[in-house]
Amino acid sequence: MTVAIDAFRGTYLFLSNFYEVAFDVPMLGRVNSSEHAFNALKSSDPQEQQSVLAAATPGEAKQRGRTVTLRSGWEMGGRVQAMQMVLQSKFESDDMRDLLDSTGDAALVEGNTHHDNFWGDCRCGGPRCAVRGTNMLGELLMAERAKDRRVR
Incomplete structure (x- = not known):
């Protein structure tokens, strides 16, 4: 049986896009969280990007990201490419890489109850979430x- 990490909270909060850690992202510079970076990358408008990056919290960055003009191709693979770039940047530092490596071979599943079956797997128990989610965030992680992979 495969061990799974199915909640990005507590010990595993660092896997969440809401984990607050500053890092550099190409095209954006320094960001305060993956959520800030991902939502800023939704837009190609520098003013919209700066508005998202200036958000005080990851939650606020997510809210601001809902109002930006989506860049061309966003829904046709652009969002997955953006998330991949964000995660590569986030886990570039030795400290963050060590945390990610500490998950061993566990399956990483972004379990949630807010009906996100693209980036995660909603466990709300409702009929619309009865089918397992795509878990794209977990797959990219x-x-x-x-x-x-480092040799230890």
Whole structure:
């Protein structure tokens, strides 16, 4: 049986896009969280990007990201490419890489109850979430973990 980390809270909060850690992202510079970076990358408008990046919290960055003009191709693979770039940047530092490596071979599943079956797997118990989610965030995290795996 495969061990799974199915909640990005507590010990595993660092896997969440809401984990507050500053890092550099190409095209954006310094960001305060993955949520800030991802939502800023939704737009190609520098003013909209700066508005998202200036948000005081990841939650506020998410809210601001809902109002930006989506860049061309966002829904046709652009959002996955953006998340991949954000995660590569987030886990570039030794400290963050060590945290990600500490998850071993566990399946990483962004379990949630807010009906997000693209980035995660909603466990609300409702009929619309009865089918397992795509868990794209978990898949990208596991791909990042597998890349350049350190020999210990």
